[in-house]
Amino acid sequence: MNILVVGNGGREHALAWKIAQSEHATEVFVAPGNAGTEREPKLKNINIQATDIDNLIQFAKENDIELTVIGPEVPLSLGIVDRFEQEGLNCFGPTQKCAQLESSKTFSKDFMAKYHIPTANYQNFTDPQQAKAYLETQSFPIVIKASGLAAGKGVIIAQDLQEANDTVEDMLSGNKFGDAGAEIVIEEFLDGEEASFIVMCDGTHALAMASSQDHKARDNGDKGPNTGGMGAYSPAPIVTDKVHQKVMDEIIYPVIEGMKKEGESYKGFLYAGLMIMPNGEIKTLEFNCRFGDPETQPIMMRLESDLVELVFAALNEELDEYEASWSKKTALGVVMAAKGYPFDYPTGEAISGLTSDDGKCNKIFHAGTTSHKDQVLTHGGRVLCAVALGDTVADAYDHAYQLVDKIHWDNEYHRTDIGKKAF
Ligand code: AMP
Ligand code: GLY
Numbered sequence: 001m002n003i004l005v006v007g008n009g010g011r012e013h014a015l016a017w018k019i020a021q022s023e024h025a026t027e028v029f030v031a032p033g034n035a036g037t038e039r040e041p042k043l044k045n046i047n048i049q050a051t052d053i054d055n056l057i058q059f060a061k062e063n064d065i066e067l068t069v070i071g072p073e074v075p076l077s078l079g080i081v082d083r084f085e086q087e088g089l090n091c092f093g094p095t096q097k098c099a100q101l102e103s104s105k106t107f108s109k110d111f112m113a114k115y116h117i118p119t120a121n122y123q124n125f126t127d128p129q130q131a132k133a134y135l136e137t138q139s140f141p142i143v144i145k146a147s148g149l150a151a152g153k154g155v156i157i158a159q160d161l162q163e164a165n166d167t168v169e170d171m172l173s174g175n176k177f178g179d180a181g182a183e184i185v186i187e188e189f190l191d192g193e194e195a196s197f198i199v200m201c202d203g204t205h206a207l208a209m210a211s212s213q214d215h216k217a218r219d220n221g222d223k224g225p226n227t228g229g230m231g232a233y234s235p236a237p238i239v240t241d242k243v244h245q246k247v248m249d250e251i252i253y254p255v256i257e258g259m260k261k262e263g264e265s266y267k268g269f270l271y272a273g274l275m276i277m278p279n280g281e282i283k284t285l286e287f288n289c290r291f292g293d294p295e296t297q298p299i300m301m302r303l304e305s306d307l308v309e310l311v312f313a314a315l316n317e318e319l320d321e322y323e324a325s326w327s328k329k330t331a332l333g334v335v336m337a338a339k340g341y342p343f344d345y346p347t348g349e350a351i352s353g354l355t356s357d358d359g360k361c362n363k364i365f366h367a368g369t370t371s372h373k374d375q376v377l378t379h380g381g382r383v384l385c386a387v388a389l390g391d392t393v394a395d396a397y398d399h400a401y402q403l404v405d406k407i408h409w410d411n412e413y414h415r416t417d418i419g420k421k422a423f
Contacts, residue, residue, distance in 0.1 A: 007267070069286055118282060142158050146171055230415045
């Protein structure tokens with residue numbers, strides 16, 4: 001069958017690469033894709049943006065697309081799945097209403113409160129004076145979040161009252177995040193270790209993907225500004241069997257059942273960002289209504305099952321009859337970014353060393369890249385993710401960084417400690 005993957009990041013390169021390995025896949029199109037998807041043998045880029053829903057529908061109809069998989073959150077928040085379904089087209093992802101779990105942090109917090117899903121204590125605000133009055137009564141550090149989509153950059157951990165007041169001012173009065181910051185959440189700071197818990201949902205059942213851990217801060221030692229993620233590895237040893245079961249019982253299934261009570265069926269990937277606290281409590285930091293980036297890249301390296309079969313099982317509401325099988329190895333991915341990310345950074349720089357991977361034990365997934373004649377140029381903040389498998393986290397670390405060392409461009413930047421916490 002013909003399959004369409006929507007998006008242009010590292011996540012979509014990894015998803016499309018895995019989908020293309022399915023025996024069910026004839027042609028796999030990526031809209032719009034990047035220089036990496038363009039170079040994969042079974043993938044074909046098409047020049048339609050991920051948010052151009054009308055043209056994506058028209059393309060799907062004209063090219064006998066039997067399955068569309070949505071990568072990023074923005075088209076989901078615009079209701080791309082609802083629109084495809086109205087046209088009778090198979091499309092994997094949550095509806096616009098379900099996607100509010102990610103697109104509105106105030107919705108998400110109120111949903112968690114309503115359905116008793118463990119999360120940090122919080123209050124929502126639109127009025128700066130009320131927010132500041134609330135801050136007077138709180139202890140520090142405290143966490144302030146723009147409610148809308150902000151590409152992982154809309155969360156500030158304020159160390160004292162002054163910084164918190166300035167942040168409230170920036171978001172609610174100063175328009176720092178535009179409409180995304182017109183509503184904010186102020187919540188309790190939680191201390192613990194983070195993990196990414198991603199499942200596939202079919203409206204009633206959930207099938208867990210392999211566990212993983214992201215590195216959100218830009219610099220070594222988890223220092224520097226928050227980013228979309230600078231590297232990830234899978235599995236994450238902190239997600240023990242006991243933690244796994246607790247997350248399924250206390251977080252994942254309550255979301256699915258809560259959505260049912262709201263009249264919605266949650267189908268698609270669901271990502272719970274967890275804080276695992278020293279006392280064993282597990283709280284939800286956030287929900288994403290899609291796969292993680294860069295978590296997808298190491299997770300797809302370990303997936304041995306046919307992803308297309310799993311997606312159809314979810315669309316047909318029979319995920320309870322399926323299992324996913326995973327390589328016993330650890331996969332570790334290092335994001336190679338443009339120097340300056342997540343702020344201003346140069347683009348258009350020529351990249352060398354891109355054929356250094358073997359596609360089995362190690363793999364270079366592209367994110368912000370574009371083709372110019374026969375060269376590949378940088379075209380975004382997060383440019384590549386170099387992933388390798390290993391028998392241990394330390395082994396995967398060595399192999400991944402050996403791959404990183406073979407890739408060059410002028411203003412390249414990466415962390416050198418991805419996964420180090422685990423060995
Ligand atoms: P979010 O987009 O809500 O996951 O927040 C981005 C990052 O901010 C998280 O991955 C955490 O590192 C940090 N963070 C968010 N909420 C909290 C919290 N309540 N306590 C401590 N850190 C947090
Ligand atoms: N890596 C974090 C995210 O995808 O939101």
